[in-house]
Amino acid sequence: MGGLGSGRYGFGGRATVEDFRGLDVRRLRRAGAFAYPGLVMGWQWSRAGETISSIKMEARHNALRLFYRTRAWGEDWQDMDYLVHLDRTPCHLGGERLWFLCPARGCGRRVAKLYGGAVYACRSCHGLAYSSQNEDRHSRALRRAEAARVRLGWDTGEWGDRPKGMHAKTFERLARIVEDAEAAMDAETIRFLTRLQRR
Structure with missing residues (x-):
């Protein structure tokens, strides 16, 4: 069918x-x-x-x-x-x-x-x-952060140490993705709350 x-x-x-x-x-x-x-x-x-x-x-x-x-x-x-x-x-x-x-x-x-x-x-x-094309900015940033966390072996919403055996440059790149994605989520949350206040 x-x-x-x-x-x-x-x-x-x-x-x-x-x-x-x-x-x-x-x-x-x-x-x-x-x-x-x-x-x-x-x-x-x-x-x-x-x-x-x-x-x-x-x-x-x-x-x-x-x-x-x-x-x-x-x-x-x-x-x-x-x-x-x-x-x-x-x-x-x-x-x-x-x-x-x-x-x-x-x-x-x-x-x-x-x-x-x-x-x-x-x-x-x-x-x-x-x-992914239907995602809003917040959801897209969250997906990026969680994908990087999976590779790092970190739990959702958590920060951790560099996994054993992971190259330092790889760790820094993935940690930067998490940091940038969380900053983007915070900015989107602030934009959303600002729009609500203006209504």
């Missing part, structure tokens, strides 16, 4: 790639989806051990046939069955890289991932953002 009903829209901004079921040509290749023409396999998405969406695929010569059911909100289920053509580009160290050619009408863009909708299509055709 694909389609718009199989994803969810984010709040406070554009729908994001994380809200939609994605088909990644690299993951499918590793799973053997393109092993030989005529191979049929299923792919499913699950949450908390429960299947929430699924799709069937058939390998063709330079294409992948998708078949699934989809529906718009309140509409009847519709059977979908179409080909997604593939492209290959050489890698610098030998071998080749596989790509989807976006099947949306008028697109044909070479992409590694397609996202579920009435038709599986590229991020641009669905108008999807990355979740």
Whole structure:
């Protein structure tokens, strides 16, 4: 089951790639989806051990046939069955890289991932953002600080010493990221409170 009903829209901004079921040509290749023409396999998405969406695929010569059911909100289920053509580009160290050619009408863009909708299509055709693009300044700064803290082995909101074995320059760079991000969060909080006072 694909389609718009199989994803969810984010709040406070554009729908994001994380809200939609994605088909990644690299993951499918590793799973053997393109092993030989005529191979049929299923792919499913699950949450908390429960299947929430699924799709069937058939390998063709330079294409992948998708078949699934989809529906718009309140509409009847519709059977979908179409080909997604593939492209290959050489890698610098030998071998080749596989790509989807976006099947949306008028697109044909070479992409590694397609996202579920009435038709599986590229991020641009669905108008999807990355979740980080919907973040406000405070959330973005918090994410930067916490990512640096994870690398430093520090707990949330805490400061600590340089981890054993970490180069001093790496430590200084990560600690500076935490410091700058916290300063940005403080500045954003002050701006928010100032706006509230002016109302």
